Amino acid sequence: MAANIALLAAEEGGETHNPLIPETYDIVWSIVCLVIVGFVFWKFVLPMAQKVLAERTEQIDGGIKRAEEAQAEAQAALEQYRAQLAEARTEAAQIREDARNQGQQIINEMKAQAQEESDRIVTAGHTQLAAQRQQIVTELRSDLGRTAVDLAEKVIGESLSDDVKRAGSIDRFLDELDSVDAKTSAGK
Template sequence: MTTTVLAAAQQNPLIPAVYDIVWSAVCLAIIGFVFWKKVLPTFQKVLADRTEKIEGGIAKAEQAQAQAQQALAEYQAQLADARAEAARIRDDARAEAEKIKEELYAKAQAEAARIIAQGNNQLAAQRAQIVAELRGDLGRMAVDLAGRVVGESLEDEARRRGTVDRFLDELDAVSAPAGK
């Protein structure tokens, strides 16, 4: 056999000897068995752990994204509610301002009417006072003039008063149609 191996070795330098092939196969089988029993399960465990971590991280990321979406939806709902509340408050304030404006206008109108009425009452009182004073002055002047024209004294109070009143009534009667 050695002769055939030697002959074969002499023929092709790339083909190893049979004993090298057998021992290489035995070593390869032992290394393969150890790899299969010890190294391969460790690799599979490490790969399974990494896969689990990655899938867990993806699940956590999806859960965080779902929570963020929910928080965003709640925020947008609260923002919409706040905007609606602000619009309602603004409308209420405008209505209240309009109501206050109308109340102030009504109060101003009432105050103006009261001031006008008070002024008219004062004017009427002053007019009555002036008319009474003018009647008195006019009466005295009329009595003096009448006394001078008639030539007698009209000192008697009752007679003088009656004459003055009659004279003033005639003046009122004459001036009333002209004033209308």
């Protein structure tokens, strides 16, 4: 086979031609085609590719910007929520304190009312006791006077049934009893 290649080379004429180097017309037409394809690529394909890349870059940047805005809004909402929560806690503490104060005030008012009622009941009791004492003293004087008159009638032997005499004797006896009672109270 090597002999066949050598024969073919000898037949072409004696000029040695390097098969790795193309002919000049091939190089020229290849350069012309390359320039046309390069021009079409530069004029139509590259702007479209740059436009697509710019749109994608804009979408990515817009997405990042929207994400940052959403994150900022979320952070603002979180801060607002925390502020509202702190305000609600403060308000709840204030309401509890007000309720405690109102409860204490109600307790104090109820104690004051109870004390007033107790004082009123004690005063009414004292008044009632004084009235009952006076009534009992009056009844005792009346009974004592009658008993004294009855005893005096028995001792004297005569009837003291006359009302005027009886009243005078009873009054005299009671006055004497009061003076004795006052002397014993003063002596103590």
